[in-house]
Amino acid sequence: MKNKPLINLRYVLLITTISLFVVIYAIGCILYPSFLSLDVFLNLFIDNAFLMVIAVGMSFAILSGGIDLSVGSMIGLTTMVSAHLLEKAHMNPFLVMAIVLLMGASFGTMMGVMIHYFKLNPFIVTLGGLFLARGLCYIISTDTINITNEVYRSISSYRFYITDTAFINVNVLLFIAITILAVYLAHYTKFGRTVYAIGGNEQSAVLMGLPVARTKVLIYTFSGFCSALSGIIFTFYMLSGYALHAKALETDAIAAVVIGGTLLTGGYGYVIGTMFGVLILGTFQTLIMFQGTLSAWWTRIVYGVLVLLFCLFQRLFEANKGKMKPQLQEVDKNKIDSKPDVDLNVSEQRETVSV
């Protein structure tokens, strides 16, 4: 007990992510003074709102030990369906939003049912979902459909001015709303606790009498809902529907979740970390844009290197955790009364490490 860690180990990954963001942003400020302006900072949120929303859905899937590869395609499908219903069918824009959200959620539910009840691998099921959603886009149209709908256009260009020049838009509000909702779901509801428990060890979760079946289906429903919401945000952002919108965005979302400190084995991580993961990716993109001479593909390389560094760090962290076994047990016992769910995960985590 003598060297009880100053910071709970559980927060180490999260703190690393946040400090990395601060450091990178500081470097940006030193290199380009305009980074200090509120505009650039808020643009980070405006340009990455859609990524954040799918990354939130992805976080839940990954926390439960699964994955959702269909998110990027689902954005494409949402933009396509929205554009088609608005421009070709001239439907009420709010009805369109409701329809696409329902579509996303039911698409997710369908995949969740297949994953849980037929014991299929989430990777393959959501891969099928990826193909299906992208394919449905092509059936609607292979061309870009521009959105001229008044409501969509006005929402898209609506700005909330914070200072004279700096503003946020509806997308940022959705970004913030979904983050708050996700944090609430993950840490203050039975659903969230069950997600962590499933990610820690599904069998134990079942034996504990947790509603594993319902939760697992709901996770994918939520992820589908997030993808559709992200699709709406993307529609506001691009004001068009196109079958190739948000192509391969699922890898960015997974990268953001990993950089955010969530372990891909499940059971460990924070939604707020994912948000910083997205912001880190966004900052790098802005830096490369500001730099000017670096080509676009450097973004991909930097993303890859970031994921690599974070995974290496996670490994280091896990190895340390293995050594500090007895200490952690102490911590666990102390906390058992307040947060049984998270403690379960930590102990499960240790098991996987020792293997």
Place this chain on the structure above:
Amino acid sequence: MGKKGSFDNIFKSKNFWSLTVLALLLLCNLIFTKGFFRIEIKDGHLFGSLIDILNRAAPMIIISIGMTLVIATKGIDISVGSTLAITGAVVAMLIGGNLQIVDGVQTYISKVPMALAIIVALLVAALIGLWNGFLITRVGMQPIIATLILSVAGRGVAQLLTNGQIITVYYKPFFFIGGGYLFGLPFSIYLVALIVGGTFFLTRKTALGMFIESVGVNPVAARVSGINSKNLMAAIYAFCGLCAGVAALLVTSNVKSADGIHAGELFELDAILAVAIGGTSLAGGKFYLMGSVIGALIIQTLKTTIYSIGVPPEINLVVEALVVFIVMLIQSEDFRKIVFRVKTVTE
């Protein structure tokens, strides 16, 4: 009793479901596509839809073979598409080809001797695989993250190599690999036969296959029983990279250019799909090389069928997705159980 037993055996046979799907697809073609099964001899080469399917499926089959072994060890490699793009860029860069006029005849000269270029490209591919293997076995990352790194960065690297442009190859002998004919059949088919046959021999006629399966079932038990599971796994990832490299040669030679962005797009997903259709469980353990070959053939037959029936190609992805779901559901024992139970109740 005996009869029922033999029926059970058929249903349980590892390739039964995938072969059924392939047969159904071919049957569809027999009914809807005229002359689908006709094979003609033109200029001493065999021509026909079936040959075409084999030829086009070649890169996918080769990658699925590597992927099968990776999945058998409880791993996954989602970087094969990027590996393909990088290798394609390397080989195209090295060969390149310039128009030169020698004795009044236009000839294309390669920058580097072709054999050397191919060897270097394959080495690069194997090294990429080995890097994945290193991260997984020595650093201890999960296969999906370790290969995610390259699947994110790989295309960036490929674009860096090609400077963001499509590199065109002007060197005739190189086109033979992906478009040439040998004894009336496309050369790619021989390459596939060589790799499938070689892998089959090594894994089924030696103990290697059993080692791989035991690592997939229980890595700790495998290590305790004396298998150097780390080196074995690293070698398998290197082999998977090598397979992607060979596929890259085929693809690059076939389209006569290297495209950093689009070469090998969705290949990793198609390959994993082929393996899953072939009956190899993604949870590792038993693997079926022939199943994966059939899986890759199903995917390609489906694509060719859609084109030849005259359905708009836009539907391709949707049909592919539906086939994924159907094959998965058929293979899922839980699904069969549920459906079976419903049947007995209604009867």
